[in-house]
Amino acid sequence: MAHSPIRILILGGTAEARLLAACLEDDARYSPLTSLAGVTARPSKIAGDVRSGGFGGVEGLRDFISHESIALIVDATHPFAAQISAHAVEAGAQAGVRVLRLERPSWESQSGDDWVEVADIDEAAQVIPEGARVLLTIGRQEVAPFFARHNIHVMARMIEPPQLHVPAHAQVLLARPPFTLEQECALMEEQHITVLVTKNSGGDATFAKIGAARSLGLPVIMIARPEKPSLATASTVDELLEQIEAELR
Ligand code: NAP
Numbered sequence: 001m002a003h004s005p006i007r008i009l010i011l012g013g014t015a016e017a018r019l020l021a022a023c024l025e026d027d028a029r030y031s032p033l034t035s036l037a038g039v040t041a042r043p044s045k046i047a048g049d050v051r052s053g054g055f056g057g058v059e060g061l062r063d064f065i066s067h068e069s070i071a072l073i074v075d076a077t078h079p080f081a082a083q084i085s086a087h088a089v090e091a092g093a094q095a096g097v098r099v100l101r102l103e104r105p106s107w108e109s110q111s112g113d114d115w116v117e118v119a120d121i122d123e124a125a126q127v128i129p130e131g132a133r134v135l136l137t138i139g140r141q142e143v144a145p146f147f148a149r150h151n152i153h154v155m156a157r158m159i160e161p162p163q164l165h166v167p168a169h170a171q172v173l174l175a176r177p178p179f180t181l182e183q184e185c186a187l188m189e190e191q192h193i194t195v196l197v198t199k200n201s202g203g204d205a206t207f208a209k210i211g212a213a214r215s216l217g218l219p220v221i222m223i224a225r226p227e228k229p230s231l232a233t234a235s236t237v238d239e240l241l242e243q244i245e246a247e248l249r
Helices: 015-025 059-068 082-095 119-129 181-190 208-216 237-247
Strands: 006-011 030-036 049-052 074-075 100-101 115-118 133-137 153-158 169-172 196-198 219-223
Touching: 006 015, 006 082, 015 030, 015 100, 015 237, 030 208, 059 082, 074 082, 074 119, 074 237, 082 100, 115 119, 119 219, 181 208
Parallel strands: 006 030, 006 074, 030 049, 074 100, 115 219, 133 153, 133 196, 153 169, 196 219
Antiparallel strands: none
């Protein structure tokens, strides 16, 4: 008698999560179900089953895991999505379901880089020097502390518009990565940018801005990743697929 495929819950919202879903969907042994937070109006297409919206905290996630007969959870959320990662570990423990993490490595500075490493968004907003022209690349959710700085100019790049009023000293640029090094250099030069603010997201899709700041000799305010509960972590989809095989063998 044929076995039914193993149901794997992917906590998504990243390119790696999409790639993982495609690999698992291609393998008859697995049945991937990707969960999105529902914050993006038009998410990219994802292979396999997809659901959207919060679970309602740890309890809601635990009940979902049981109801959907989930055999394994892969936390493939963004390195800065700390709450859902903590919930996954707690709900997995309560439901007796193992959790693996897929997380791209952080970017590292190299000799000659001018990086100011800060702990969080608020510190990033505070350390920007007066009169700076900032390229702000942190998404649309956390722009408030930068919009509140009236003695700097902010160009805030994001995929979808912010829910906040954009003050006169700020400008919103709607654009979806990836960007090339040439595009990033041209933007920084045309806009007379003097400092780049970014989360240490890692990965290739948004790395060109770091390369551009490096080649133009611009300082980078680099926001450190939040703490997440420690877990078996793979940095690539291939590595994670091996871990899944080992786990479910
Ligand atoms: P967060 O602060 O860790 O989570 C806030 C709440 O959103 C969670 O408690 C959960 O609600 C819900 N949630 C988050 N991710 C979810 C998922 N994949 N499926 C179902 N519910 C989810 O998350 P965030 O930083 O707002 O990020 C939201 C999503 O955007 C994540 O999926 C992440 O991968 C993606 N993303 C985040 C960033 C970033 O910089 N933070 C960047 C790119 C993409 P309940 O408690 O109700 O379950």
